[in-house]
Amino acid sequence: MSFHRIYPVTLLTLSLFACGSENINSSEINNDPVSLVSVGKKLFFDENLSSEGNQSCASCHDPAAGFADPDVSARQPVSEGSVAGRFGKRNAPTAAYAKFIPEFGLSSVPVVETASRYQGGQFLDGRRSNLTEQAKDPFLNPNEMNNLDAADVVSKVSQASYANEFKKVFGSDAFSQTETAYQNIAIAIAAFEESDEVSPLSSKFDAVFAGLASFTESEHRGMMLFRNKAKCANCHSMNMPPRGSLFSDFQYFNIGTPVNPDNPTAEIDLGLAENPNIDPVDVESEKGKFRTPTLRNIANTAPYMHNGGFNTLREVIIHYDRTVADYLEDPDFVAAITPEKIPEVTQNLAKELKTPLGLSEQDMIDLENFMNTLSDGYR
Numbered sequence: 001m002s003f004h005r006i007y008p009v010t011l012l013t014l015s016l017f018a019c020g021s022e023n024i025n026s027s028e029i030n031n032d033p034v035s036l037v038s039v040g041k042k043l044f045f046d047e048n049l050s051s052e053g054n055q056s057c058a059s060c061h062d063p064a065a066g067f068a069d070p071d072v073s074a075r076q077p078v079s080e081g082s083v084a085g086r087f088g089k090r091n092a093p094t095a096a097y098a099k100f101i102p103e104f105g106l107s108s109v110p111v112v113e114t115a116s117r118y119q120g121g122q123f124l125d126g127r128r129s130n131l132t133e134q135a136k137d138p139f140l141n142p143n144e145m146n147n148l149d150a151a152d153v154v155s156k157v158s159q160a161s162y163a164n165e166f167k168k169v170f171g172s173d174a175f176s177q178t179e180t181a182y183q184n185i186a187i188a189i190a191a192f193e194e195s196d197e198v199s200p201l202s203s204k205f206d207a208v209f210a211g212l213a214s215f216t217e218s219e220h221r222g223m224m225l226f227r228n229k230a231k232c233a234n235c236h237s238m239n240m241p242p243r244g245s246l247f248s249d250f251q252y253f254n255i256g257t258p259v260n261p262d263n264p265t266a267e268i269d270l271g272l273a274e275n276p277n278i279d280p281v282d283v284e285s286e287k288g289k290f291r292t293p294t295l296r297n298i299a300n301t302a303p304y305m306h307n308g309g310f311n312t313l314r315e316v317i318i319h320y321d322r323t324v325a326d327y328l329e330d331p332d333f334v335a336a337i338t339p340e341k342i343p344e345v346t347q348n349l350a351k352e353l354k355t356p357l358g359l360s361e362q363d364m365i366d367l368e369n370f371m372n373t374l375s376d377g378y379r
């Protein structure tokens with residue numbers, strides 16, 4: 001198998017360099033990335049930065065759960081806000097590897113058939129261009145951390161145990177101007193999210209490509225299925241040098257995720273069509289499309305999809321195997337016999353899913369085993 005040779009030895013060299021940079025200790029320098037990152041980390045984990053003092057970014061993006069929410073399942077698929085009983089409509093995605101998502105913009109690949117005109121952006125519909133812009137939203141979202149306004153957040157940070165560290169990074173008058181301080185809070189959080197701690201590329205998959213481990217036969221078959229017969233890598237792209245695959249092409253598709261009746265927000269989620277930054281003429285053709293998510297740490301981030309409708313990787317694979325193909329072949333039959341399999345948005349369904357994959361039981365096991373190699377912290 002030639003897969004080893006696709007990735008040159010530089011992968012290993014680069015990751016060694018990255019490890020080395022963590023040891024730099026120059027806290028005197030204002031823009032020292034190390035203290036910027038450590039302030040960002042403290043902000044990320046600070047529950048005081050919510051209206052009830054009970055919720056941090058990490059509550060919904062917990063490192064122990066692949067930087068997603070550990071307290072959700074397909075039956076309870078969305079995170080509760082700082083105020084009890086408040087819920088958003090989307091299943092919290094991982095915040096890890098989000099640093100690799102390009103800024104929102106027009107697609108850089110040729111747009112064919114059901115593909116989208118757009119790519120990239122933070123949030124499942126790409127409505128914020130980068131991590132810094134993204135980080136400003138949860139603090140003020142009433143369904144999330146529910147602070148009054150930016151001044152409220154800045155005031156809380158100015159009284160935090162790490163306020164002096166914040167001043168060390170951003171200057172002694174760091175809290176005097178609300179807008180600047182709020183921007184800097186977001187910059188620090190983004191720096192933490194960009195650190196190797198959040199996106200370590202330390203899975204078995206990475207170890208295999210660094211020549212430090214080898215796949216089992218089933219994992220290896222799973223990877224080949226993922227790339228060929230099952231077509232997963234068409235979107236969950238595996239070619240992302242120099243440091244390792246990200247399992248996303250950052251493009252938008254409607255993969256026909258069915259409604260999740262247990263999602264408290266019963267409304268149809270139009271995905272990219274809800275992004276206010278798209279051209280109004282594109283709204284119809286972008287309905288139901290979501291940005292291809294990374295599959296790193298996927299074993300730890302259940303439930304799956306924007307509405308959290310699938311609890312297990314097996315359910316996801318069964319969906320891809322033929323649900324959309326069956327629906328497109330005979331929508332009336334599906335509506336009569338298995339209405340729970342009707343796509344939430346029935347237009348713009350991805351052309352990749354128009355024919356059944358024909359996966360066997362063993363194929364499904366192999367695919368699961370392969371996806372289980374994408375969890376960070378291998379050995």
Ligand code: HEC
Pocket residue numbers: 044055056057058059060061079080081082088090091092093094095098121122123124125131134135136138139143144145189
């Ligand atoms: C109550 C749960 C909750 C809290 C608290 C929360 N998030 Fe999120 N986060 C979500 C949800 C849900 C989404 C997806 C929302 C959407 O697409 O509309 C999301 C999306 C994101 C994304 C985009 C990932 C992607 O793939 O597009 C990042 C990055 C992120 N959050 C970071 C943060 C940061 C930083 C904080 C703290 C300032 C935070 N989150 C607080 C639930 C939460």
Ligand code: HEC
Pocket residue numbers: 093094226230231232233234235236252253254255257290291292293294295298301303304305306307313316317320321350352353367
């Ligand atoms: C046409 C592009 C495309 C193909 C092909 C594709 N995916 Fe996806 N995948 C997506 C998109 C887009 C989503 C998000 C959909 C949503 O939230 O409704 C997704 C979501 C997922 C998720 C859930 C991720 C999460 O964090 O919730 C998993 C797991 C997954 N895909 C695995 C696979 C596997 C396994 C295959 C091959 C059998 C595959 N995908 C094929 C585009 C694709």
